[in-house]
Amino acid sequence: xxxxxxxxRCRKQxxxxxxxxxxxxxxxxxxxxxxxECSTTVTRFLSEKQGKA
Ligand SMILES: [Zn+2]
Numbered sequence: 001x002x003x004x005x006x007x008x009r010c011r012k013q014x015x016x017x018x019x020x021x022x023x024x025x026x027x028x029x030x031x032x033x034x035x036x037e038c039s040t041t042v043t044r045f046l047s048e049k050q051g052k053a
Pocket of ligand 1: 007008009010011014035036037038039040
């Protein structure tokens with residue numbers, strides 16, 4: 001899946017194209033994937049609705 005997340009190393013928003021859905025310990029859906037520029041793992045919290053998509 002694709003998502004936009006904030007990369008802390010690049011210090012800007014990046015379009016992550018190889019993201020995957022995961023869940024936090026509390027069951028909240030998050031998207032996670034490598035930054036296209038620096039390969040740092042970028043995460044983004046999703047709404048419950050998005051997490052089910
Ligand atoms: Zn980056």
